[in-house]
Amino acid sequence: MFPHICGVSSQETLLGPACADGDPVKIVSYNLRFASEADPQPWSRRRPASVELLSGLAPDILGTEEGVDHQLADLMDGLGDHYRLVAEHRHDGGIEENSAIIYNSRAVELIKIEHQWLSTTPDVPGSISWGATLPRMYSLASFRRVADDAEFFVITTHFDHESIEVQVNSAHQVIDRIAGLDPDVPLIVMGDFNCGEDSEPYAIMTAGQLRDAYLTAAERGPRLGTFNNYAAPDPDGVRIDWILVSDRVTVSSARMVDEAPGGQYPSDHLPVEAVIDF
Template sequence: MKRLFHLFAAAVAFTACGSAPTLNVMTFNMRYDNPEDGENNWRFRRERAAEVIVSHDIDVFGTQELLVNQLNDLKELLPGYAAVGVGREDGAEAGEFSAVFFKRDRFTPLESGTFWLSETPEVAGSRGWDGACERVATWVVLRDKSGREFLFINTHLDHVGQVARDEGVSLLTKRIGSLRGERPVILTGDFNSEPGSSVVAHVQKDGVLRDVKAVAPLKLGTAWSFSDFGQLPEAERPLLDYIFVSGGFDADRYEVLPDTLGGGYISDHAPVMAVVEFAR
């Protein structure tokens, strides 16, 4: 009996040591709080948005378009999460955030920051190239309870300027190289670009980052992520939202989640999630 107990204990220990931790990751453009959105205004959607995060047990996620009141609503609705990020107009609370949220009881933040996608990335409120808006990237280095560390970076590229998107990606990849050290990387965001675009190709051209949709064995959901609250015909709805991972992560699953819940829209974008695993 004692020998069987020791064999069982050894088997449990082997299984625990042999299984790598997984992360449920999301990118979610939540649509800014626009009074003209009527029944789709944020005040009617905020609980639905939070419910999607909780119901899918998301560990870490990148947001786009949040205004400070929306950020504060999510902090209240999701008390188990911490957040990092600043407003893009002043580096404090003005303008949209590209905030990153992560579970408090799973991760320890080691360092974090925000830079502007412009020729002067450390200047708060700076606008880059031919961009129509100020654009930022927010990043955080997280240590998982397993002791593993990774860099998570989240952004929202310009919707007008092609040069701003191209140069924004160049800046992103350069900063990732300087921030990551030996750590693996997750990059999320609304890239305002479709899968066959030069922008998405540029993200992956040096071989460091891979589109989770391209490499995950299980793919679920729609081929699009933007419906404009259902106003676009399905055949015209683009995929604009992405999750990229570097070596050090294996992608198990990719899914575009529904953009509605309980009969109402959660955003004009559908959230995109992935299940990734620390490489053994």
């Protein structure tokens, strides 16, 4: 298991100063599809394309879903020594997928990290509620931008894939946690939400201070469904992977990354990217 870099209680309010102008920050959210040699698209086949794609994107902060330990280690080897990883197993009793954040230490510095489970007992690792069949979680990190010491929050999460009730309760839980954060500090929320723009969880997540980075970006790439199942994405498909930002954040560009290095899509999801500033 990858260790916490540092921890805070679920009841502790993470605080920081309002941000000043500085270098743009590139955010990427990516469901990696867990590594399995039994999969029709095994990790051994996808690994080179995954490393090439992410190295080319060169994110400052990368939130990942489903990555297992050796999969994340492969990405870290490919990204370079200036990248750092903080991750936590979701304690699913199986292959132990991680909720992970990889960050460029030349651009940002990690201050604190918190891992919580999407359940009525969020401090209990592996806990499930509302009829969910698998544990789900979110990670909340506080970062400082190296260029100007501006602080900001990042949440990465992976919602349930079967139950709208679980998704709705998960959305409320994340929003309730956000209510405990300093509203003057910029916030980015990203992940695989397993539901689209017309869903109740999306409405809950965007009812307050959060905005969809793709819809509010100054420049946008083509609209694409983000679950592409290792094939060319469908323009009419559902965007189930999102990056959301608070009103303290400006978005210069956003896109779904439709790239298949060497003809190989690295995952059954597309990465989503946003270039932001505060």
